[in-house]
Amino acid sequence: MNRFDDLLAHAATVKDRHILDLFAADPDRAARFSAEFGSWFFDFSKTNIDAAGLKLLIDLAEKTGVAARRDAMFAGEKINETEGRAVLHMAWRNFRDTITVDGHDVMPALRDTLGRMQDFAEDVRTGRFTGQGGRITDVVNIGIGGSDLGPVMASVACTSFADGPRLHFISNVDGAHAHDVLSGLNPETTLVIVASKTFTTIETMTNAETARAWMAAKVTDPAAQFSAISTATDRTAAFGIPPERVFGFEDWVGGRYSVWSPIGLSLMIGIGPGYFAEFHAGAAAMDRHFREAPLAENLPVLLALVGIWHNQVLGHATRAVLPYEQRLARLPAYLQQLEMESNGKRVSMDGADLPWHSGPVVWGEPGTNGQHAFYQLIHQGTRVVPCEFLLAARGREPYLEHQHLLLVANCLAQSEALLRGRSLAEATEIMAKKGLTGAELDRQARHRVFPGNRPSTTLLIEVLTPFTLGGIVALYEHRVFVEGVILGINSFDQWGVELGKELALALAPVLEGSSEGAGKDGSTLGLARRIRAARA
Numbered sequence: 001m002n003r004f005d006d007l008l009a010h011a012a013t014v015k016d017r018h019i020l021d022l023f024a025a026d027p028d029r030a031a032r033f034s035a036e037f038g039s040w041f042f043d044f045s046k047t048n049i050d051a052a053g054l055k056l057l058i059d060l061a062e063k064t065g066v067a068a069r070r071d072a073m074f075a076g077e078k079i080n081e082t083e084g085r086a087v088l089h090m091a092w093r094n095f096r097d098t099i100t101v102d103g104h105d106v107m108p109a110l111r112d113t114l115g116r117m118q119d120f121a122e123d124v125r126t127g128r129f130t131g132q133g134g135r136i137t138d139v140v141n142i143g144i145g146g147s148d149l150g151p152v153m154a155s156v157a158c159t160s161f162a163d164g165p166r167l168h169f170i171s172n173v174d175g176a177h178a179h180d181v182l183s184g185l186n187p188e189t190t191l192v193i194v195a196s197k198t199f200t201t202i203e204t205m206t207n208a209e210t211a212r213a214w215m216a217a218k219v220t221d222p223a224a225q226f227s228a229i230s231t232a233t234d235r236t237a238a239f240g241i242p243p244e245r246v247f248g249f250e251d252w253v254g255g256r257y258s259v260w261s262p263i264g265l266s267l268m269i270g271i272g273p274g275y276f277a278e279f280h281a282g283a284a285a286m287d288r289h290f291r292e293a294p295l296a297e298n299l300p301v302l303l304a305l306v307g308i309w310h311n312q313v314l315g316h317a318t319r320a321v322l323p324y325e326q327r328l329a330r331l332p333a334y335l336q337q338l339e340m341e342s343n344g345k346r347v348s349m350d351g352a353d354l355p356w357h358s359g360p361v362v363w364g365e366p367g368t369n370g371q372h373a374f375y376q377l378i379h380q381g382t383r384v385v386p387c388e389f390l391l392a393a394r395g396r397e398p399y400l401e402h403q404h405l406l407l408v409a410n411c412l413a414q415s416e417a418l419l420r421g422r423s424l425a426e427a428t429e430i431m432a433k434k435g436l437t438g439a440e441l442d443r444q445a446r447h448r449v450f451p452g453n454r455p456s457t458t459l460l461i462e463v464l465t466p467f468t469l470g471g472i473v474a475l476y477e478h479r480v481f482v483e484g485v486i487l488g489i490n491s492f493d494q495w496g497v498e499l500g501k502e503l504a505l506a507l508a509p510v511l512e513g514s515s516e517g518a519g520k521d522g523s524t525l526g527l528a529r530r531i532r533a534a535r536a
């Protein structure tokens with residue numbers, strides 16, 4: 001007996017029916033299978049979930065203790081059991097509450113660091129803090145994973161609110177990344193922020209050294225234009241960054257959940273502390289909703305349950321995230337880390353093999369670009385890809401509102417096409433009108449059939465602002481948490497990234513030729529030999 005049995009049995013009886021028939025049978029379906037909180041509206045009516053299925057899904061959330069686990073998380077219990085840590089990134093966006101860890105109120109220290117960040121951001125923005133060649137014109141954030149993706153994603157999303165220095169990001173250990181960013185900048189007016197929770201990550205530390213050397217070639221005191229964000233203040237000091245420009249945070253903020261913390265400093269400098277506070281406020285509003293709304297009206301819970309329905313129950317292994325909003329272009333990449341690093345686990349919390357599949361592969365691109373690239377497979381491929389559309393009703397450039405209308409029309413058209421499809425009879429009629437007949441008509445028509453009955457959801461906001469963005473990101477964070485609880489896994493560790501890191505360190509001497517690489521497989525050694533020869 002497994003926790004999905006009831007749902008699997010239900011799905012077996014309904015999986016072949018057409019979602020359109022659900023709409024025909026229930027004129028209120030769109031309202032019944034959607035939920036709203038403040039600025040965020042979630043429509044999941046274009047899925048094969050019916051009232052009985054939804055009830056089973058809510059029962060599952062109840063049975064697996066989602067509410068109790070959520071309360072334990074907000075209470076500072078050490079729910080990240082494999083690392084013995086609390087999970088309290090929410091503390092960094094809600095400065096009204098008192099939050100205790102190990103019986104100690106953590107909020108005064110957070111308020112103090114936030115205040116220092118705000119002062120520093122304002123100093124950079126207003127020119128009170130300068131580079132050795134004058135006012136700071138550019139800020140380079142050096143980080144990777146959660147110390148990069150959150151600030152990049154949010155700074156692109158908040159483009160129309162940015163009035164500070166230009167923001168740049170270096171993440172990849174490929175020197176081309178550092179080269180391409182730094183070569184366009186003036187070291188005398190650039191601030192470098194080294195963002196690394198651990199301050200040991202090889203990519204970040206290597207890029208930080210590169211940036212320091214780049215700056216040292218032009219300014220007398222490179223450290224004076226460096227700032228650091230880390231939980232490891234001893235290491236930031238060893239790197240030579242003075243404590244007044246070091247912003248610490250605690251180990252109960254996971255890397256992929258850290259954009260709210262000092263890791264968001266580059267964003268704060270770009271958009272200013274006021275808009276950064278709105279980003280926090282949107283997320284804090286979503287936190288309150290998550291804590292207070294009944295499960296059946298709770299947006300993060302509903303997003304998670306729809307995900308469980310598609311992945312664990314119906315067996316769809318991937319999910320496409322399709323923002324119809326150019327400024328959410330980096331959201332799919334951000335969600336890839338958030339969801340796949342959190343819920344891509346093969347054992348349950350107690351270490352036993354997971355008896356069901358882990359979280360889905362998440363991928364996507366902004367519409368309408370995706371339409372001209374991979375939507376072909378989504379519409380006519382043999383596998384079903386549940387699609388998650390994100391859409392803002394209004395754009396931010398009034399003079400381009402006619403373009404925005406076209407964008408919105410495309411988004412709605414795609415979810416309608418996925419739902420409705422085009423039958424062979426309809427395709428035949430269209431091709432017959434073009435003059436085709438006989439076997440050729442039949443052949444051509446078959447290529448133009450869309451099976452339809454393909455599920456999608458739509459998350460609608462009125463307009464993209466730091467506030468609505470904050471809510472979207474918190475919504476996804478909590479969705480990942482709920483899915484993790486239902487799957488019985490620890491969403492807050494990431495042991496799966498360790499092996500490759502260790503092997504990379506061991507391979508460096510093989511590539512340099514100072515080690516034979518004893519015990520390595522023939523493929524790895526053969527590749528290393530060729531690379532050595534090419535570099536000689």
Ligand SMILES: O=P(O)(O)OC[C@H]1O[C@](O)(CO)[C@@H](O)[C@@H]1O
Pocket residue numbers: 144145146147195196197198199200201204255256341494497
């Ligand atoms: O902030 P750090 O410590 O440099 O880590 C960067 C990233 O590396 C990871 O640990 C995975 O390799 C992520 O979880 C994290 O966001």
